[in-house]
Amino acid sequence: MQLAAHPHQPDYSPRQNDVLDSALRLLVDGGEKALTTAGVARAANCSKESLYKWFGDRDGLLSAMIGFQASKVRTFDDTAETLTAETLQEHLVLFARDLLEVLAGDVSLALNRLAIGQASRDGSKLGSMLQERGRRQIGKRAGALLEAGRDAGLLVFGDRDDAYDTLYGLIVSDLHLRMLLGEDSGRMVKDFGRRAEKAVSAFLRLYGSEKSSA
Amino acid sequence: MQLAAHPHQPDYSPRQNDVLDSALRLLVDGGEKALTTAGVARAANCSKESLYKWFGDRDGLLSAMIGFQASKVRTFDDTAETLTAETLQEHLVLFARDLLEVLAGDVSLALNRLAIGQASRDGSKLGSMLQERGRRQIGKRAGALLEAGRDAGLLVFGDRDDAYDTLYGLIVSDLHLRMLLGEDSGRMVKDFGRRAEKAVSAFLRLYGSEKSSA
DNA sequence: CATTCACAGTACCGTACGGTACGGTTCGCC
DNA sequence: GGCGAACCGTACCGTACGGTACTGTGAATG
DSSP states (O other), X not given: OOOSOOTTSOOOXXXXXXXXXXXXXXHHHHHHHHOOHHHHHHHHTOOHHHHHHHHXXXXXXXXXXXXXXXXHHOOOOOXXXXXXXXXXHHHHHHHHHHHHHHHTSHHHHXXXXXXXXXXXXXXXXXXXXXXXXXXXXXXXXXXXXXXXXXXXXXXXXXXXXXXXXXXXXXXXXTHHHHHHTTOOSTXXXXXXXHHHHHHHHHHXXXXXXXXXXX | OOOSOOTTSOOOOHHHHHHHHHHHHHHHHHHHHHOOHHHHHHHHTOOHHHHHHHHSSHHHHHHHHHHHHHHHHOOOOOOOSOOOHHHHHHHXXXXXXXXXXXXXXXXXXXXXXXXXXXXXXXXXXXXXXXXXXXXXXXXXXXHHHHHHHHHTTSBOOSXXXXXXXXXXXXXXXXXXHHHHXXXXXXXXXXXXXXXXXXXXHHHHHHHBOTTTTO
8 A cells, every 4th residue: 555655654664563552552551641651562562772772762752653654544535425414414423423423532532641741741743643643534535525516516615625614613513522531421422423413414414405305 | 790709719810829829820831740838839929838828738729829820710601682594503603613723722721621630539629619610601502592592493402501512522522631641732722613503504404493594 | 611791680879849937027906 | 035936938748640762462454
């Protein structure tokens, strides 16, 4: 696959990927406080010296973790299918559910917490990295879907980004933040389906053409 | 005013409030990392021993900071005015702008980052505190406004919380999270007005009665 | 077999932080 | 004036962490 990976994202050896995996697991069930260099080394059965050789310093390790995770989530599906009102709605609901499930994922929550914790420090770059590789990526899928809907005469909007912003807000609202703040996410996962349907329904009422409601 | 403060929120002496103020300022422009007990003591011209006597331990200090800040933002305006389509829209836009400006505030961002950073640890309570005193409080204002709109026949909705959730999502979308991740908030403050208007416009299209669009 | 390389394991160092203890000072009160 | 409470400033302690250096080991290479 490979597809000319982003130049700023160096690829790591399998061994190093294993280490990053261990570090992510450690972060997920221990929080940022548990993510010490010694802890990562112990969990991954490697030496601290190797960590520093491979990733430079702690921040380099964190960046590598984010890049690694993003590379695993790299989601794209080219739905070259011709859209009808029903299939558009189905695809939107599917997108909404996927989005909610990604946001509610253990690793996603842990990484977002990590990046937010580092956001106050200068530089840090972690926030923009998450932003770039996370939302931008999934936003492209939504953007393509929206434009396909417009091309099929099912959606009416001027600015694609505005429409996506609205869709995102209808789907997520402050759910993401509540989960980041520690609200039990397991309890609300069961409602994702209904939530996705309601959000898409509202979105279609706002941006659907009369043709789509026929 | 006083109005029987929450029993779990002890009131502090003026001196202690000053200390909390200094601590908040320190947190705002230094991030969580800068919020050390020694730093707070130095910034507030008090001794560490006093900090521990007053607030128990570091977590107690953090809780006190959140409670203190929430007590300052206690916003409620009883608009006992009779609503028309225009005044409802004005009030909603005003609410939206206020909400955006609160969320974009230095202190709000810093406290949310702090609570999110502590969310992975057990207990912690900071997240629920922020949630309770932050969103719940401002949500009551919105809820009252929505119900007043419904009573006036201008809004149509079944569940008030659902409607508020939609309104919140339309206003905020992922803006809050982006700011928490470090995206420059100053650049987008200027758009709050337009954003508020667009969100309220969409909300009224979804939940407004035909009477309100007349 | 000798050499080299990559790495684990561990000991170590400097520092920073949470929390405690203590001397000195101010202020109210009898 | 004498006394005690509150409190500041600072020194101190234990610990934990980021980062470095050193030793041992196994596997590849010649």
